Amino acid sequence: LALTGIATAAALTLAACGGSGDGAGAGGDGKTMKLALNQTEDHPSYIALEAFGEDLNEATDGRWDIEVYPNATLGAQDETIQLVSDGSVDLSIVSAPQLENLNDDFVVFSLPTVFDSVDSQMSIINDADVVGDVYASLEDSQNFSVVGGITQGARSFYTKDGPVQTPADMQGLKIRVQESPVFISMMKALGASATPMAFGEVYTGLQSGVIDGAENNEVSYFTQKHFEVAPYFSYTRHLIGADFLIASTPVLDAMSQEDRAAFDEAWQNTWKYHTELWNEATEKAITDAESGGATFTEVDAGAFADALSPMIEEFVTTDTQRALYDGIKAAGE
Numbered sequence: 001l002a003l004t005g006i007a008t009a010a011a012l013t014l015a016a017c018g019g020s021g022d023g024a025g026a027g028g029d030g031k032t033m034k035l036a037l038n039q040t041e042d043h044p045s046y047i048a049l050e051a052f053g054e055d056l057n058e059a060t061d062g063r064w065d066i067e068v069y070p071n072a073t074l075g076a077q078d079e080t081i082q083l084v085s086d087g088s089v090d091l092s093i094v095s096a097p098q099l100e101n102l103n104d105d106f107v108v109f110s111l112p113t114v115f116d117s118v119d120s121q122m123s124i125i126n127d128a129d130v131v132g133d134v135y136a137s138l139e140d141s142q143n144f145s146v147v148g149g150i151t152q153g154a155r156s157f158y159t160k161d162g163p164v165q166t167p168a169d170m171q172g173l174k175i176r177v178q179e180s181p182v183f184i185s186m187m188k189a190l191g192a193s194a195t196p197m198a199f200g201e202v203y204t205g206l207q208s209g210v211i212d213g214a215e216n217n218e219v220s221y222f223t224q225k226h227f228e229v230a231p232y233f234s235y236t237r238h239l240i241g242a243d244f245l246i247a248s249t250p251v252l253d254a255m256s257q258e259d260r261a262a263f264d265e266a267w268q269n270t271w272k273y274h275t276e277l278w279n280e281a282t283e284k285a286i287t288d289a290e291s292g293g294a295t296f297t298e299v300d301a302g303a304f305a306d307a308l309s310p311m312i313e314e315f316v317t318t319d320t321q322r323a324l325y326d327g328i329k330a331a332g333e
């Protein structure tokens with residue numbers, strides 16, 4: 001009886017870590033990895049990540065595949081970080097500020113003016129020579145690493161009651177921000193009041209008036225339907241945001257050298273494809289939001305940049321932050 005018990009337990013363990021299943025476990029012979037995403041199916045990130053899975057599947061003769069779970073069905077980004085950390089989800093796309101809470105070197109990626117353009121941002125944040133150390137920094141404490149990044153484009157403010165033309169117009173407004181010190185400080189510098197909130201709660205926050213506005217790119221503004229409840233989009237372009245792909249360390253370690261190389265190559269194709277899709281998606285989002293009643297206004301972006309310029313000094317304080325910041329700046333030249 002005792003023996004049977006042990007055999008059953010062993011069989012259960014095997015099944016849980018099984019090669020063909022899509023459940024948790026490292027999956028030495030490959031598996032279908034779960035990827036958490038908080039965007040809709042018509043967002044370029046979903047489209048590019050679906051292609052990532054197809055690419056990987058083909059390159060590994062079906063050993064490894066990816067199933068993308070859109071619309072935050074696996075949880076808000078901070079929750080999925082926890083799930084990747086404990087191994088119940090394999091991959092997740094998380095916004096840079098979310099990782100700032102685990103290692104404050106990550107603040108550098110969310111500072112105004114750190115990146116000059118989407119194209120240069122994309123080659124920099126997928127270049128291990130520049131960012132490798134910080135990407136590997138959470139392996140021991142969190143069991144995951146950053147594989148690379150995809151762009152969020154330039155972020156701008158949008159509001160319920162008329163555009164914000166100058167920083168003075170931000171005075172006293174309640175603005176939703178991502179849950180991070182750098183974003184809270186940004187609102188302070190503009191005289192607004194920061195309301196940290198998960199992405200998925202922004203629509204109802206705007207609708208109910210808990211917040212007066214938010215900030216994001218045109219694509220999310222449209223795909224999340226925020227334009228319906230905050231129709232004034234003001235081109236402050238205060239920073240170019242980054243999303244990171246994080247991957248469970250035991251899962252990456254379970255890949256053969258050959259499969260890992262295929263994974264890395266498929267990722268390089270993915271961020272390039274995503275960048276290609278991005279401009280087109282931005283144009284379409286603007287047209288579609290305008291048809292839905294939104295107004296896009298060019299404003300005094302320089303005045304916003306000036307108001308935010310002290311943030312570099314405020315947040316780049318340690319040697320590692322300085323080295324990362326300087327490395328990114330040098331790579332961008």
Ligand code: GCU
Pocket residue numbers: 038077093094095152178198199215216217220243
């Ligand atoms: C962008 C970004 C997301 C992020 C969101 C937010 O849409 O791509 O990763 O969650 O902004 O403001 O929370």
